[in-house]
Amino acid sequence: xxxxxxxxxxxxxxxxxxxxxxxxxxxxxxxxxxxxxxxxxxxxxxxxxxxxxxxxxxxxxxxxxxxxxxxxxxxxxxxxxxxxxxxxxxxxxxxxxxxxxxxxxxxxxxxxxxxxxxxxxxxxxxxxxxxxxxxxxxxxxxxxxxxxxxxxxxxxxxxxxxxxxxxxxxxxxxxxxxxxxxxxxxxxxxxxxxxxxxxxxxxxxxxxxxxxxxxxxxxxxxxxxxxxxx
Numbered sequence: 001x002x003x004x005x006x007x008x009x010x011x012x013x014x015x016x017x018x019x020x021x022x023x024x025x026x027x028x029x030x031x032x033x034x035x036x037x038x039x040x041x042x043x044x045x046x047x048x049x050x051x052x053x054x055x056x057x058x059x060x061x062x063x064x065x066x067x068x069x070x071x072x073x074x075x076x077x078x079x080x081x082x083x084x085x086x087x088x089x090x091x092x093x094x095x096x097x098x099x100x101x102x103x104x105x106x107x108x109x110x111x112x113x114x115x116x117x118x119x120x121x122x123x124x125x126x127x128x129x130x131x132x133x134x135x136x137x138x139x140x141x142x143x144x145x146x147x148x149x150x151x152x153x154x155x156x157x158x159x160x161x162x163x164x165x166x167x168x169x170x171x172x173x174x175x176x177x178x179x180x181x182x183x184x185x186x187x188x189x190x191x192x193x194x195x196x197x198x199x200x201x202x203x204x205x206x207x208x209x210x211x212x213x214x215x216x217x218x219x220x221x222x223x224x225x226x227x228x229x230x
Contacts, residue, residue: 004088006056006098010073011082013104019052021126021187022105026095027113028058031068035076040116040229042078047122051109054082056099058089069113093199093207096182100193108190110182111229115145118154121185121228128225129187134165139192139219140212142166143228145184152230164223168216179212179221184229192219 023041027034034055041053059067073083082102090098100108107129111117118124125141132138144161146154166179182188196214203210212221 001090001094001098004086004090004098006084006086006102008082008084009070010079012079013052013082015080016050016052018050019105020049021051021107021109021122022103022190023051023053023109023111023122024096024099024103025053025055025111025113026058026092026099027055027069028089028092028095029068030113031072033114034069035072037111037113037116038072038076038081040119041111042076042080043119044117044122045120047126049126051122052082052103052105053080054084054099054102056084056086056095056102058086058091058095060089061085091201093201097198100190100198103190106190107187108193109185109187111185112181112183115183115229116152116154117185117229118227124226124228125185125187125224128222132220132222134220134222136218136220137189138222139189139215140166140179140221141187142179142212142221142223143183143185143187144224144226146227146230148230154227154230158226161223161225163225166212166216166221166223168213179209181208182211185224186228188215189219
């Protein structure tokens with residue numbers, strides 16, 4: 001995808017000159033659910049680190065030079081949102097890779113365009129990342145998330161979960177990594193993401209699990225100790 005351009009059509013990066021974390025929302029032909037996803041990020045409780053919000057859109061431009069996602073971003077009117085449009089549809093996985101390339105933060109926080117963050121998700125993940133003290137450097141924090149229908153009620157479950165580390169040996173025994181597709185506040189160290197090459201379609205629907213497994217070679221992979229999204 002290196003020869004495919006992504007044009008920034010909205011937002012000002014100068015508002016957050018040196019983000020510690022980048023919240024990434026790859027999107028395609030999404031409207032109302034994307035709006036709710038964006039609002040769940042913009043309404044986060046205050047944190048003591050800087051973060052940016054990036055939307056990367058695979059949707060072809062309409063005759064009016066816009067997309068549903070771009071119209072939503074413009075209607076929200078918050079120039080902290082950095083909206084990029086891909087000149088060619090990269091597909092979902094490679095759009096994650098493009099979002100990672102565009103991110104300026106040390107940490108990449110992924111959110112699908114039909115998912116939500118809990119109001120204190122950034123606070124919780126920032127706390128856990130900085131409190132980590134394992135032997136291997138932390139490379140991947142998998143977000144615990146709740147499935148829901150109707151209204152999302154994150155405050156129903158604010159209990160702490162016991163520490164849980166995911167390993168390649170555990171994957172060999174159980175099959176899945178337990179990490180699943182990165183969303184709902186799953187955070188990946190950008191350096192670790194780029195070292196693995198990101199999502200690779202050679203692994204088809206298992207590409208996200210392979211990404212997590214590759215990161216496990218040199219980094220620790222753990223689960224969040226609180227619910228981060230849904």
